[in-house]
Amino acid sequence: MAKYIIKRVILAVLTIFLVATITFFLMHNVPGGPFVAEKSISAQAQAALNEKFGMDKPLGIQYKNYMNGILHGDFSLSLKQRGWNVSDIIKSRFPVSARIGGLAVLLALAVGIPLGSVAALNRGKWADNLIIVLATCGIAFPSFVICTVGMYLFGVHLGWLPTFGLTSPAHYVLPVFALSFYPMAYITRLMRSSMLDVIGQDYMRTARAKGLSPAKCLFKHALRNAILPVVTYVGPMLAYTITGSFIVEKIFVIPGLGGQFVSSITNRDYTVIMGTTIFLASLIIVMNVLVDIVYKIIDPRIQLK
């Protein structure tokens, strides 16, 4: 296990290095730049800006300087949000995304797993059909539809929930729900099909034949095996809820990292693009390693190599 983790860490560092390098050169090759506006600034001001941020140097040197900075923990200053350090931006915005994203993941798991199981155990009955319809809706509806409908219905029409900001627990309801809708539906479907697979297995019949109570059958034998695909999905899902939350963030005015990630690209805010990409890549890699370890615990047959 320790050997496995060390190997994964070394691979992770290498991956992050590659991601950083590719991103750096790709973004500099996209036309446009950070200092554009409807009104052009004078050539003098442009030159002063380039010099201030070291962008007057050849790309190779800029790359060397940037990577050197990263090694010393310096993520540089944002080019657009003047005076802001990229690490400060991440530090202030990630917690917000993490809270929303984490809650959404918990909600998706808490609802998706039981719903999927119930559907599988009642295969073909009305409960199953209803759940399938709901799950299909969840996958088909884009999050901005959920956001807007939720906002209109509960925020504007009924007036039960606030429509923007994150200043009280009630503020979390709509964004967390909107963000968890897709993964919830996905988990439900995943859980249903894998549960169906499991309950048809021989060892389930054996378990019932030896007189185990249905509950014990379900929890001890079926669930534990059926949950494996869901666990695999948790890693990508966490990444999705954090990077993919920009629409939800924009609509509900949430100061999260997803919005920064997207706007830095349209703004060509090179240092923020690099900072957020490296940070999110690291996060995804860490999540995937954790998922692998959890996987091993749930299913002892799996060998970590």
Add this chain to the structure above:
Amino acid sequence: MKRSLALLLACVMALSLCLTGCGNKNSAPSGSAAGSGAAAGKQLVAEIGPNPETIDPALNSAVDGGNMLIFAFDCLLNIDKDNKVIAGAAEKWETSEDGLTWTFHLRKDLKWSDGSALTAKDFVYSWQRVADPKTAAPYGETVLGMVEGWDKAAAGDPTALNVTAPDDQTFVVKLAHPCAYFDKLAAFATLSPVNQATIEKNGDSWATKPESYICNGPFYISEWVPSSYIMFTKNPYYRDADSIKLGSIKLLLMEDPNAAYGAWKTGEAMMIKDVPTAEIAGLRENSEFHIDPDLGTYYVSLNDTLPQFSDPKVRQALSLAVDRDYVANTLMDGVYTPAYNFLGTGVADWDGSNFMDNANGGKPYISEDYKANLEQAKQLLADAGYPGGKGFPTITYSTNDAGYHKVVAQYLQQAWKELGINTEVSVVEWASFTPLRRAGDYQASRNGWLFDYNDPSNMLDLMVSTNGNNDGKYNSKEYDAAMAKAAAETDPETRSGYLHQAEDIMMADMSCIPIAYYNDFYLQSSKITGAWHSPYGYWYFQYADIAD
């Protein structure tokens, strides 16, 4: 045992994410912060734009950022409700006979928001900071380019900028050449006084945190949760604090018009700038929906360096084929005003009258009779050697996708089709769009200008051959000469004559195609009194009150 452990681990992974958030209280918006941050007094809640990129006066170049600056800072001079220049931090000011020396007399006992004294030396520091290439101020040349020593200052010696403080209450500016509108520049947010102590202590980050954001205006910033809200609280040290009625202004930092509209519908915002365009038709009759003019014009640039656009007859024809009334009032929902001149509503002439009313002998340059225009356009195109559009190459019209840009593009496609000319629309992503236009790497493109200061030259300068924003690469010796004469002239009336002459020349050449004048359209509660919208796109909430 193992089973529950596994499930627990999966949950812990998700929970740990949530908890990362809770550990960091000071940077995350916490429950009670919004309420407790507001000082006593009435609070105005408004939405005037997203999170500002910067609120450092020297670095800002955005309209919404500029609006925040007028809450926080008090320039030498101010602009009043009727767009006249009035006294600000300086109570009086005078100009020497040759127009080159401007002397500002500051009020007594001016203070910063931390209570320390503000003197003329602070203005010397602030203005030289704007000129300093290390600051890299985008508007440096616009606001200080005419000051003596600008070239040296911009080359790296900011102290060369000839601004001095003979005593604590006198601030003297020496210009290299006369500038008729220098009083308007003295009221421009870029030239706000900034506090040397806090800048030297905090560097560029002084303008990112409320505690280091020292200012001198009617309000100071007591809280800023990026991308969420900024709280402006009444500044007790402001020179005229008694006339400020609000206790605080809370600006919601929203990017999405639907979110803003939601906040308006629930009553959480008393004013929103970003109204979803889909809602406009239904809001027409609402007394809280306002359309107010901005100083600026939406126009189409034609790349004059291309052979097909080098003939003024062709440019005239393309312009005359546009039904401006239909574009502005139907396609753009009436939130724009059709433009028949280059300089539009509200641009002030030398005597304070409307520049537009005095242009072209009081007549619009482009006739409002679209049918006649179209006939004339066909004739002009034939005269230029393209009868019925035959032989005219397909035009590629470049635009970014925002607001009504695509609608206008599709309209132009139709309109120019009437002349027998085919048009392709190329939608370019924002960050690449303006560099492409600047480099002249386009055929026809959307363009626009919002005034920085209310002087015709601010927009007429765009057509000067050497101007960095002359995207059409219009090059007319006659025009350049008229603008040069205007710049050197000290008599306001004679100067105005040259400016009108310049507009005559560019409209005869149709150096660009004006389409519509900008307006701001917004929702504002009728309970807000004493506030006004300025044609620079600013909302003056600092003197507002809220009726019970």
